[in-house]
Every structure is written in structure tokens, then in C-alpha cells.
Amino acid sequence: MGLLKLLSVNRSENLFLPAHGRGNALPCKIKKLLKLRPGIWDLPELFEIGGPLISEGAIAESQKSSAYEVGVDRCWYGVNGATGLLQSSLLALARPGQAVLMPRNIHKSCIQACLFGGLIPLLFDVPYLTDRGHASVFDKKWLQRVFKKAKEIEEDIAAVVLVNPTYQGYSADMESLIKEIHSHSLPVLVDEAHGAYLISQIRPDLPRSAISFGADLVVHSLHKSAPGLVQSAVLWSQGDKVDPFKIERSIELLQTSSPSSLLLASCESSIKELIESKGLKRLKSRIEEAELLKDFLINKEVPLLKNSDPLRIILHTSKFGLSGIEVDKRFIKKRIIGELAEPGTLTFCLGLSSHKKIGKKFVRIWNEILTNFGQQKSFFFKRPPFSIVSKPYKPCSYSWGSDFEKVNLQESIGRISAEMVCPYPPGIPFLIPGEILDQARVDWLIEQKCFWPEQISDFVRVIS
Ligand SMILES: Cc1ncc(COP(=O)(O)O)c(C=O)c1O
Structure with a gap:
């Protein structure tokens, strides 16, 4: 489907950003x-x-x-x-x-x-x-x-x-x-x-x-x-x-x-x-509606994680041994599009438009996913190997602008990164230009690659 066509159809439940929800909540x-x-x-x-x-x-x-x-x-x-x-x-x-x-x-x-x-x-x-x-x-x-x-x-x-x-x-x-x-x-x-x-x-x-x-x-x-x-x-x-x-x-x-x-x-x-x-009134009712939806989902045993933002729903997929990235694909097939798919969670942004009737559909899709995948054991993530404070080994701009070569992650130990490794969303870098790829970072990146197979490559660009 071409871009213009895509922009003009709206057949899904939009639980992604922008928060105006395909125009519904525009001022x-x-x-x-x-x-x-x-x-x-x-x-x-x-x-x-x-x-x-x-x-x-x-x-x-x-x-x-x-x-x-x-x-x-x-x-x-x-x-x-x-x-x-x-x-x-x-x-x-x-x-x-x-x-x-x-x-x-x-x-x-x-x-x-x-x-x-x-x-x-x-x-x-x-x-x-x-x-x-x-x-x-x-x-x-x-x-x-x-x-x-x-x-x-x-x-x-x-x-x-x-x-x-x-x-x-x-x-x-x-x-x-x-x-x-x-x-x-x-x-x-x-x-x-x-x-x-x-x-x-x-x-x-x-x-x-x-x-x-x-x-x-x-x-x-x-x-x-x-x-x-x-x-x-x-x-x-x-x-x-x-x-x-x-x-x-x-x-x-x-x-x-x-x-x-x-x-x-x-x-x-x-x-x-x-x-x-007027806007405040609308915002207040969106928040109340979102809180009702969260309560409904929790009552139906959908595993949600606590946060401080009523307009964001975090589905805890790793609790059931599932990747948020895989679960996201299932939701999309059933026409609920979330915002932030990560290895352990899938975050839905309710935004500022109304989603009154979504609760039952959400529960149905989640239960179908559980049935299809079968009950699996929860999994945990290793802490990233970051020191409390660190400074790139070489200046960021120098490293980014340097001549580089592409090496296999496994062979990158001791080299200096010329690029940013950063799954998007959320857009939080795992590695930035100028940082050293020590053993711990490389091991962790290789592990992260399994969690983000489409976002992290086998290769990394390092300074020549
Ligand atoms: C924490 C954070 N800051 C800044 C941005 C950039 O926002 P924008 O898309 O408006 O440029 C993002 C985008 O995802 C973000 O998550």
C-alpha cells in the first residue's frame, strides 16, 4: 500500500504515539x-x-x-x-x-x-x-x-x-x-x-x-x-x-x-x-478512563507493571516467558498497535483520545497469545555492565568521524566504537562512539542481540 493510502486508512486501535490518536484528541x-x-x-x-x-x-x-x-x-x-x-x-x-x-x-x-x-x-x-x-x-x-x-x-x-x-x-x-x-x-x-x-x-x-x-x-x-x-x-x-x-x-x-x-x-x-x-477537563476524564481500563485488565489477570503514568500501560511479557517484540506482532495482527515493544515488555500509550471499548478485546488477544505460546517460565535480564560513571575512551565526535571498519561483535574486543548501537524505540544507546568494547560489553551486546534480533547487528563499526 502506498504512503498516501496508508495515511488515509484507520482500521486499528491506536495505542501508539502521537498522543492525539489519529486526530481524535487534537485541540x-x-x-x-x-x-x-x-x-x-x-x-x-x-x-x-x-x-x-x-x-x-x-x-x-x-x-x-x-x-x-x-x-x-x-x-x-x-x-x-x-x-x-x-x-x-x-x-x-x-x-x-x-x-x-x-x-x-x-x-x-x-x-x-x-x-x-x-x-x-x-x-x-x-x-x-x-x-x-x-x-x-x-x-x-x-x-x-x-x-x-x-x-x-x-x-x-x-x-x-x-x-x-x-x-x-x-x-x-x-x-x-x-x-x-x-x-x-x-x-x-x-x-x-x-x-x-x-x-x-x-x-x-x-x-x-x-x-x-x-x-x-x-x-x-x-x-x-x-x-x-x-x-x-x-x-x-x-x-x-x-x-x-x-x-x-x-x-x-x-x-x-x-x-x-x-x-x-x-x-x-x-x-x-x-x-x-476545557482541555483540563478532557485530560482528567482521559486519565480516569485509563485508570478504569488498567483496573479492568488487572482484574482479568493481565500482567501489568506499575508506573506513575496512568496513560501508559506496561504489559509484562517476560513474566510469561514471552518477548514483548513477538507479542507486539500478535497484537498488531489483531489490530491493536502498541508503542514500545521491548524484550520483556510491551508498552501501550493510551494518549489523549478515548479507548472505552478496548478492555475486552485486549484481554481476549492476550489470552489467545498465552494459549498459542503455551505457559512458559518467566525470564530475567542481566544488569548492563556499566560502571557508575564513565567517559568515552576517545572523544565522541572524533570517533564518529574516524575511518572505520566493520568487525564481527565477537572480534571487536579491545576496539573503539565508531558508531552508536541503539535499538529504536526506545532510542537508548547500548554503545556510543568512542567507547571501548571490553569483554563484558561485548558479551552483553551479544546477549542483547538475541533479545533484539532485528535491531542489533552481528557487526559493529570500530575505528580503523
Ligand atoms: C526520552 C526521550 N526524549 C526525547 C525523545 C525525542 O522526542 P521527539 O520524537 O519529539 O524528537 C524521545 C523519543 O522517543 C524520548 O523517548
Whole structure:
């Protein structure tokens, strides 16, 4: 089927991102705009409209108003996803040669920023959940241990990046982590790609956005956790640790010179949905509906894992000896399309549209899968062999740009990687350019290859 045809059919239950669920949950104003003469809204940075970096015009006004409503100093809308704004943030935070402290479960976009910005990714290990193969959240004590080691390894640390909530919806106590980072006089960037809707503070039992705990920079993917069109995103900034001039300079470096007016309008309207009363009401009822669905599935003995995001359902497939990647294929055949298939789990994103009638179908498919595969023993994952803090052996950018050769994983011991090994989704690198392939890493990668057969190759590119 051709692309245009594929875009126009909708025969499945969409439990994947974008969160607007094939248009169902798009803000009314965007729906109305899209019903006008096709293309009428596709405009350049005309005088009255402006752009994210232009100080006058409708977009400047809109950004000012969004920042005011959310209670921060500034914000910039983005048209290249959280990816683009995370990368701009990193370039604003550190100079070439400086290090940025980041967790091992960082999104690949941040490593790419280090690559082209000449920054040193100082990667720290995070707790690991062996029953499902997920990176978990950590507390202040863990971070203190990380700081101690990081300072032994690297003198010039410019900033810290945190990822919260995770793709699967686990959330840490951000208040204490941000305080700890600030006690080292460092700025913190929070990749809150999966937590835009937390700015609504809709219920006290849900996590709060890092914005409310004083994070210096926070990036939201508005299509992942708000009802924005794909590629819409926003960067929020507050306090005086990061110079807005540096942020704008970095956005200009990476942003297209023709940002889409439709995407910028989508940024505006999806943020409004999270702060205005009608949108909040809709969000609240989606969350309540999602909680009912989770309760229903748990009552029917579907193995769901706990998380902090009511809109994400984690099916624990390895508990029954099954790979989430295989289970995903079965669900797709039965027309339920999930978001994140991993070796031990399959995560479904309910997004912001309604899925009222899905419960029974979900249970039926899961029970069919269990019957077809037969009851199997649960399996566990080995902890990745990462040290508490590590720095690539050779600079990331140098390694990526070096001449390379392709060697069999088994024969790569002692070599330096020239590439990133990174299943997508979730886009969390297992190996980055400049890292050494020691015995433990190679053994672990070979094991991971069995879990991700279509995503990890037998070969790795190493510096010649
Ligand atoms: C944690 C995290 N950060 C950032 C991104 C990038 O978001 P976007 O697709 O909006 O560029 C992703 C995408 O999967 C992600 O999982």
C-alpha cells in the first residue's frame, strides 16, 4: 500500500504515539484550521506571524503568554521534536570540550548533540529492573555517589541532564534530584519528552513537572505527551543559570529557516489544552478512563507493571516467558498497535483520545497469545555492565568521524566504537562512539542481540 493510502486508512486501535490518536484528541482550534481550504495555513515567517526566534509577531506573543501561564521566564516552540530542542539546549549549556553528566538511559538525541557539539558525554549508570529489562529511576543518594565519581573522572562538568518520566512512565523524586544538582552550582536540563501533561498538575497524586521544582531547562515533546502534531515541542527556561542568548543562538543553529506555521500553531494549542479549563477537563476524564481500563485488565489477570503514568500501560511479557517484540506482532495482527515493544515488555500509550471499548478485546488477544505460546517460565535480564560513571575512551565526535571498519561483535574486543548501537524505540544507546568494547560489553551486546534480533547487528563499526 502506498504512503498516501496508508495515511488515509484507520482500521486499528491506536495505542501508539502521537498522543492525539489519529486526530481524535487534537485541540478543537487545530481541527477547525485543518478543515479550511487545504494549505491555507501553510505560511512562512510573515511580519505578523514571526517565528520562535523573532521578537515580534504572533508567535513571540504566544510564546510569552505560554511562558507566563506556565510560570517560567521564557519558552521556545520547536518544529523538530524534543530532539531538536534537547540538542539546542545542550549546545547552550556546554562548550566544546566540556562534559555533561547524563544517565545511561539518555535519549540518543543528547549523544548526537555531544557528537556535533564536541561535548563529552559523562554517562552514569542507573538502577536496573532485572525482571523486565528496564532502566529505573534513582534517588538523591544515588546521584551523590554519581557526583563523587564524576568529579574524580572529569574536572570540567558544565551541566546535568535528567530524563523524567521515562518512556514507560516511571518517575523519580525530581525535587530532591534538582536540589542536589543545584547544590553543585550546575544547571539541569530535564528531558520531559514524556511528561508534558504534568504541567497541568491535574491531580496531587500524579508526578509534577520538573518546572515546578526549579529545573533550569525543560523540554516537552508535545506530540508524545500532549495533543500536538508530530514534531511539535517546547523548551521552557527559568532562572539565571542559562543565558537565553545562548539558547537562541543554538536553536538558530539547528532549526530550519522555514519553521512550519501549522506546527507552531499546534505547539500553541496543545499547550493551551494543558492549562485551560476545557482541555483540563478532557485530560482528567482521559486519565480516569485509563485508570478504569488498567483496573479492568488487572482484574482479568493481565500482567501489568506499575508506573506513575496512568496513560501508559506496561504489559509484562517476560513474566510469561514471552518477548514483548513477538507479542507486539500478535497484537498488531489483531489490530491493536502498541508503542514500545521491548524484550520483556510491551508498552501501550493510551494518549489523549478515548479507548472505552478496548478492555475486552485486549484481554481476549492476550489470552489467545498465552494459549498459542503455551505457559512458559518467566525470564530475567542481566544488569548492563556499566560502571557508575564513565567517559568515552576517545572523544565522541572524533570517533564518529574516524575511518572505520566493520568487525564481527565477537572480534571487536579491545576496539573503539565508531558508531552508536541503539535499538529504536526506545532510542537508548547500548554503545556510543568512542567507547571501548571490553569483554563484558561485548558479551552483553551479544546477549542483547538475541533479545533484539532485528535491531542489533552481528557487526559493529570500530575505528580503523
Ligand atoms: C526520552 C526521550 N526524549 C526525547 C525523545 C525525542 O522526542 P521527539 O520524537 O519529539 O524528537 C524521545 C523519543 O522517543 C524520548 O523517548
